[in-house]
Amino acid sequence: MxxxxxxxxxxxxxxxxxxxxxxxxxxxxxxxxxxxxxxxxxxxxxxxxxxxxxxxxxxxxxxxxxxxxxxxxxxxxxxxxxxxxxxRQLVWPRSGTPGTAPVPAGTDLVELGADDVPEMLALVARTEPGPFRPRTRELGTYLGIRDRGVLVAMAGERLRPPGWTEISAVCTAPEARGRGLAGRLVNELATRVLARGERPFLHAAESNTGAIALYERLGFESRGHVTFRGFRTP
Incomplete structure (x- = not known):
C-alpha cells in the first residue's frame, strides 16, 4: 500500500x-x-x-x-x-472480500434513520463507543440490529476522506454480546463501501485490544499509531 x-x-x-x-x-x-x-x-x-x-x-x-x-x-x-x-488506525487491504453471516434468529439488520436517533443515543450512552451527537448519523449510513424490536447493536459511516469511508460507532449492548453482531455490522458496511469503489478504514483506542483483534480477524490491517487530543480554546 x-x-x-x-x-x-x-x-x-x-x-x-x-x-x-x-x-x-x-x-x-x-x-x-x-x-x-x-x-x-x-x-x-x-x-x-x-x-x-x-x-x-x-x-x-x-x-x-x-x-x-x-x-x-x-x-x-x-x-x-x-x-x-x-x-490505532486500521485499513482494508487492496484485495479481499468481507465475510458474510446471517443475523441470529429473532434479530433484524436495519438501516437507521432520524426516528431512531433517541435509541441510538441511548445505546451509545450505555456502551461508550466514542463521540456521537444528535446529528452524527447524517455523516453516512448507520446500520443496527434489533432483537425483538429493541436496538442492541449498531455501526455506521463517519469520516469520508477521498477514496475512503471510516466505520465508526461500533457498539453492542452488554446483554447481546458474544453473538457476532458487531462483526456482522462491520462486514456489511465494509461490503457497501467497497461496492461504491471506496475502501473502509477505522480507528480504535490502543487499549481496546478486543476491538483491534476483532477488526484484524475481519480482515483489516493496522496502518499505524494515532494520537487523539482534545483542548479547550482560550
Whole structure:
C-alpha cells in the first residue's frame, strides 16, 4: 500500500471537511470544524501557523472544546489540554472480500434513520463507543440490529476522506454480546463501501485490544499509531 493511497488518512477530518462533508462543517481560513450537533472534530493545516489557531479559536468560540483527532502540532500554550488518547488506525487491504453471516434468529439488520436517533443515543450512552451527537448519523449510513424490536447493536459511516469511508460507532449492548453482531455490522458496511469503489478504514483506542483483534480477524490491517487530543480554546 503506497503512501499516495493513504495520504488522505493522515488528516481524515480536514480531508472530509474539504470534500464530501463540507456541507456539515464550517470554516475560517485554514481552520475547519463540524457543526456541533454533528461532531466535535476540528482541523487546522498540517503545518499550522499562529493565525490558523487563532482562526480555529474564533470559529469555535471562547472556552469551546476542540477535538483535534490526529493533529501532531500543539496549539498555543493558552489552550487548555482536556485529554490524550493513544489509538490505532486500521485499513482494508487492496484485495479481499468481507465475510458474510446471517443475523441470529429473532434479530433484524436495519438501516437507521432520524426516528431512531433517541435509541441510538441511548445505546451509545450505555456502551461508550466514542463521540456521537444528535446529528452524527447524517455523516453516512448507520446500520443496527434489533432483537425483538429493541436496538442492541449498531455501526455506521463517519469520516469520508477521498477514496475512503471510516466505520465508526461500533457498539453492542452488554446483554447481546458474544453473538457476532458487531462483526456482522462491520462486514456489511465494509461490503457497501467497497461496492461504491471506496475502501473502509477505522480507528480504535490502543487499549481496546478486543476491538483491534476483532477488526484484524475481519480482515483489516493496522496502518499505524494515532494520537487523539482534545483542548479547550482560550
Amino acid at each position: 503506497t503512501s499516495e493511497e493513504t495520504a488522505a488518512l493522515d488528516d481524515p477530518v480536514g480531508a472530509s471537511l474539504r470534500g464530501l462533508h463540507a456541507r456539515l462543517g464550517r470554516r475560517i481560513g485554514r481552520a475547519a470544524s463540524y457543526v456541533p450537533d454533528v461532531a466535535t472534530f476540528s482541523s487546522v493545516s498540517a503545518d499550522p501557523a499562529p493565525e490558523d489557531w487563532a482562526d480555529l479559536a474564533r470559529l469555535l468560540g471562547p472556552g469551546a472544546f476542540a477535538d483535534m483527532f490526529n493533529c501532531p502540532a500543539p496549539p498555543p500554550s493558552d489552550w487548555e489540554p482536556v485529554f490524550v488518547l493513544e489509538g
